Amino acid sequence: MYSIGELSRRTSVKVPTIRYYEQMGLIDTPERSEGNQRRYARSDLERLAFIRHARDLGFTIDAIRQLIDLGDHAERPCADADRIATEQLVSVRTRIAQLRRLEAELARIATCCTGETIGECYVIRALSDHSLCESEHSHAASGGTNLALESPEPQALKHQIHKRR
Known part of the structure; x- marks a missing residue:
């Protein structure tokens, strides 16, 4: 289990941003210690690393939410993930042209x-x-x-x- 500070250090995501992602539903509400401190599991660390990488690539919060949902259903075809990535690519190319x-x-x-x-x-x-x-x-x-x-x-x-x- 990780504290919010340790999770922040391991992922290079600031503590307020981690809290924001919790509020937005991108990260599950963590367990709390007896002292009421947030305690994160390894899966939260992996999810946060995924979010960080997606943000680094310019994906919106909504697109990340969709990708997370897709990732939670391994049996689904990847056409929707491909579409989301292609839309992001178009957006990046538009910004480059600008x-x-x-x-x-x-x-x-x-x-x-x-x-x-x-x-x-x-x-x-x-x-x-x-x-x-x-x-x-x-x-x-x-x-x-x-x-x-x-x-x-x-x-x-x-x-x-x-x-x-």
Whole structure:
């Protein structure tokens, strides 16, 4: 049996997070010692390691709950687990595309600045005036475009920018 502190150390999950997972029903309510301390079994340690790994891969609490439920029924086909993993992969690829757009725009802004003073600084102007940006990169921006092939490298961007001047 493990205390909550020991469980935390072994899994690198903070104590408040372990309590949160209990409240969310991802971990069973643990037994209590005579001193009313939580006591966790080996199965709780394994479950928490599973949750931690799934969170590291970006799965939502709801997806983790579904995966745990699937894992508790070894005889079921794995199509549902595959679907959940595929949905997460699509989400990760969407975020990567968003980050690539952000990277390209930041590289463009950073290389456009030729000002000697803040009064002439393109970085400050671009951050103050969104219309100076060439791509959509708001936090809420989404889209399925794979920009891996479309995003030029910073050196290519710099070359393109100098050609525009």
